[in-house]
Amino acid sequence: MDRALSFGSDAEAYDRFRPGYPDSLVDTVLAHADGPVTRALEVGAGTGKATAGFASRGLVVTAIEPDPGMRAVLATRITQGGWTVDVVDATFETVDLDAVGPVDLLYAAAAFHWTDPATRWSRAAAALRPGGVLAVFGCARDLADPALAARVDALTEPVLPQDPTLSWDIGVLREQPAFADVVETTLPRTATMSADDYVSHLTTVSAYRVLPATQRDELLSGVRGLLPDVVEVTEDVPLHLARRTDRSPS
Template structure:
């Protein structure tokens, strides 16, 4: 199975065990725009964690999400908000039909889009002065000894997320963008061991394993864990403005 399409089978657990995004993220993103932000396009909305952040402030969000399992949760979670769910990949979006928008954002999703075309697609969607925000949080164990022990288990299953660093490298020297900025919002969380394992089970590297292999890897990790864990879940936010 393609990792970018692995999330839907675990949509309920994804929504329950993955963290949301702090209000500060919306403050930073909205503050980067020139002029008001009324309409947004979200890339890979998933179950709506970031959708709610902006739609809850009155921004109309067109939430692009290709996976039917994720969309079921997304629709339920945003039913009371100004959100239009678009069943599509970002590559399928017609900028002429959806844009221009004041904001284009992707939370934990930009790395799944086509690196050859994504910045040009964003440029085609945004009005001048509008903002693109690419953000997300890695979940890392705060205890370095524990992190190394878990990494040894994960070395067997190719846990690296492909293309993650490139997605946060920004638009480079494309003339369509200006005011490029990378900000990190620090965040620490405490999980109990079972919740951490349920969280891990929503990560694409685990989702693509066959069930027996997945259970074995998760049991190996579970055996290493104390009852309560400290996690580093800093949110990285790549911002740029349409020139």
């Protein structure tokens, strides 16, 4: 199974149980650009968790999403929001950047790790105008109680494959000649949710989704058995920002 395309079979659950992004994220991203931000390219839009934040600010967004299930939910969200968003059935590697034209912002929410490491930075630079901003971020939802998290990890870590979020060292971005003013930061958040909703969230995580169904259900049942009925979670947003220079991408 292609892990990048493992979510669309239950896109509505993904949309319901995955956390969204705070307004402060949008503010931080837009402030990093040199000049106005009116046009954006989103890589791996999914169901529009991040699309909503930027499109609702009046940006014209081209949203790349290769999964038809995710696109269907995304289209409904766009219609309800009344935003100017063009949804493109493509991957970052196949989208026609010349047809899109230079953008002021290129962003990816929990998706950039699925792109090709050999071309992700050069294509990002090619998509952006000089002074435009690159924003790569995600949302890590974790149990806030360290002792409880350790018990869950002891159960799940021997079974789960590694699930990437931002799967590179920030130094790799700093080495790209087409980018400058690289910033790595985290926007902290906490929340309270039912244990059942937390386990439902886990069903949308690719490390769980790629397991055989019987094994996944057994593991999730074990996790639920360790949890109290209500759990506190952290929903920190790791964010990488960079600004496009006048230098050509390598």
